[in-house]
Amino acid sequence: MLPRGEDGKQHRGAAADEEEATATAASLNDLCATAGDAGSPVPALAPFPRVAVWAVAALLAAGLGLGALVLAVVHRSALLVVSVLLSAAVVAFLLWNAAAAASGRALRRFVDGLPASSLRAAADGQLVKITGIVSCGDVSLISSYEKVENCVYTSTILRKCGRWGSEVANPKNCCSKWKLTHAERFAADFYITDAKSGKIALVTAGHQSRVVPLINENLLVTTSRGTELSSTLKCWLEERNISSEESQLIRLEEGYVSEGMRLNVIGILSKKNGDLMILPPPEPISTGTCVVT
Incomplete structure (x- = not known):
């Protein structure tokens, strides 16, 4: 050209x-x-810095692990259920932002x-x-x-x-x-x-x-x-x-x-x-x- x-x-x-x-x-x-x-x-466009994504993933993994531990020790699943719901919400938010950024919307x-x-x-x-x-x-x-x-x-x-x-x-x-x-x-x-x-x-x-x-x-x-x-x-x-x-x-x-x-x-x-x-x-x-x- x-x-x-x-x-x-x-x-x-x-x-x-x-x-x-x-x-x-x-x-x-x-x-x-x-x-x-x-x-x-x-x-x-990258919606979030990679470091921030890995930090959030580590926190969610820690929350799920703690919830599983509480379930195994005291046989109460409330903390695990809350951790799962919170993780699902955060993951959905990250995926929605990534899709919106990649498509240009x-x-x-x-x-x-x-x-x-x-x-x-x-x-x-x-x-x-x-x-x-x-x-x-x-x-x-x-x-x-x-x-x-x-x-x-x-x-x-x-x-x-x-x-x-x-x-x-x-x-x-x-x-x-x-x-x-x-x-x-x-x-x-x-x-x-x-x-x-x-x-x-x-x-x-x-x-x-x-x-x-x-x-x-x-x-x-x-x-x-x-x-x-x-x-x-x-x-x-x-x-x-x-x-x-x-x-x-x-x-x-x-x-x-x-x-x-x-x-x-x-x-x-x-x-x-x-x-x-x-x-x-x-x-x-x-x-x-x-x-x-």
């Missing part, structure tokens, strides 16, 4: 082109690690419930949610498969059927295991025009920015056994050295944010030197169910 070029650009020599390509690549934010597993439309509820801010009224250093129209910055992107230009965020994901030992008659069956085999996800700095105040702010989503995208990919291609792959898909696979065997069950999904689209952005507002910028939060933010870092 490459940033778009400028029409009518003059040739300035190999050295200048190489320097510009290096600078452009350094400005992009490679988010491939946030592609998640085959069932997660957004990156999975908690994060989406947090974003939807946060009131929209105004760039005019918000203070410097305040956590803001800005809704407005997106425009490209110095670098823009082209989506990998559909070749949509003037994008500030692109995500292309390839999945293969990973259900071992059986064939899937319907490739759209949700019970099938779709394994993530290839991901291309990039972001670049862009501008957003606040719908409330009309002011424009630079969103630093580029290189070394911690970005959590909540953009779902659209399903573009689904193949079944014996399906003949299109020339476009074959070319896309060959460019990435991915096997294009027609017997494989694959799904290709792509999402993007292009210039002119409406977007919600959450970050820390900076008003230094008269320039409006939205920066990634320096510390983790609790959504009430999980922690966003």
Whole structure:
């Protein structure tokens, strides 16, 4: 995936082109690690620190052991019953939080419930949610498969059927295991025009920015056994050295944010030197169910 070029650009020599390509690549934010597993439309977030989970598990185990000891010595099961019920409640709570964090429900509820801010009224250093129209910055992107230009965020994901030992008659069956085999996800700095105040702010989503995208990919291609792959898909696979065997069950999904689209952005507002910028939060933010870092 490459940033778009400028029409009518003059040739300035190999050295200048190489320097510009290096600078452009350094400005992009490679988010491939946030592609998640085959069932997660957004990156999975850890709802609790691992140390806290192990500490709670140790306390529950101690309570169950004490209840069993009391039952064996004095033949009273009240403490054991209370320990079992308490353990079941805590485990259910942990599982519910883990499921909500992995599916992105908690994060989406947090974003939807946060009131929209105004760039005019918000203070410097305040956590803001800005809704407005997106425009490209110095670098823009082209989506990998559909070749949509003037994008500030692109995500292309390839999945293969990973259900071992059986064939899937319907490739759209949700019970099938779709394994993530290839991901291309990039972001670049862009501008957003606040719908409330009309002011424009630079969103630093580029290189070394911690970005959590909540953009779902659209399903573009689904193949079944014996399906003949299109020339476009074959070319896309060959460019990435991915096997294009027609017997494989694959799904290709792509999402993007292009210039002119409406977007919600959450970050820390900076008003230094008269320039409006939205920066990634320096510390983790609790959504009430999980922690966003």
